[in-house]
Amino acid sequence: MSEVLCFDVYGSTHNQHSIVDEIAAVTGLPTDLAADLSRLWVDHQIGYSMEVSLMDAYEDWRELTVRSLRYALEYYGVGPTDETVETLLAAYEHLEPYEDLSHFGRLREAGHDLYILSDGTPEMLRTLAGNTGFDEYIDGIASVDEVGVYKPHPDAYRTIEGRVDRPLEECTMVATHTFDVAGASAAGMETVLVNRFDVPPTRLGHDPGLVVDSYAELADELS
Template sequence: MTKITTCVFDAYGTLFDVNAAARALAGEPGRATFAAVWQQVSADWRTKQLQYSWLRAITGDHCDFWQVTQDGLDWALDRAGIDDPDLRNGLLGLYRRLKPYPEVPALLTTLKTAGLARAILSNGSPGMLEEAVASAGIGALLDDVLSVEDVGVFKPDARVYDLVGARLACTPDQVLFVSANGWDAAAAAAYGFRTLLVNRAGDPVDRLPGRPENVAADLGAVRNILGL
């Protein structure tokens, strides 16, 4: 079997906790009303963010992920009956500085020490990704940050996965692609990447043409797969 030389990570939900913005704001003083519904709002926000990206990819009506993120939040707040511009602005500001999962810096350091190439491949716009990476302090641990804006279409379009080989000079079978999104891991597997689905919620594996080679509860499985 071909040796893995390159580790590519999805960003939102995989390296960065997409619930962190709503959770943090719910914990602020004077946010009791939002604290009662933040989990619903966060879940709806993420669901609509993804749905809108898929629909735009199908229809060819592309916009950047920041617009999709705002549209998803507006739907979620509307469903919760919340009309609060200050709250909306606070959530969006925090989303651009999402907290990484605790194991992320140590894992990337291990991969760097082992000599593996490390990159992000994300639906996120370049500005969003730049702020998230800087806020998490992991810029020096990455070789590249790849955004779908280079091809103008969201995942799971194959042109997005083509960016990996074009930018990192590797073949699909040399890549371990890591995502916490089942549909993303499935598409990456169908594309030809070695894959790890980080299934934190323990959900059933999606019934799609591609099936992830590895499924685990957290990012620690990367070390096991690579023998590190």
């Protein structure tokens, strides 16, 4: 396994649904509907990113986050005022990590270089990493914003080559989304699926090189 480990963030290291309580408080929706709204928000973020990539009409992740949030609010009958949107975007900057970050420390101690490789803008990723302490464990950030196309397009993964002195084939993508793992594999990367949701791990014939159920297990495997 490569010593350069590239981590997806939104939905992989950090839980996009960890702000359901904030959504409920801001919108006045009961918690179960706030959770549904959160899922719709995330589904449309991903859907929009793939749509704009196919249409060659790139908009950055913050803009797609706003657009998908406004859609989800309207869908659930909540007026998407600027104040509501800004409040929830501020909460989005404090998404909780899925696991104790000490496991990433174990990976670094074992000699691995850790990078973020994400759809997020550099500013959004720096802010989230700083707010949650993740910045203490990473060596750098590679954002698809640099190439103007989203995962799983091959160019999205090649952004890491500008951060490390290695070819893409010597870097490993670590993600929870099966489409992300498949895209990285198709681009030539080694891959790890963090299968915390126990989903079928294959996508279009691109099997992950390693399947774990947590970052704790990943650290056990690679330390």
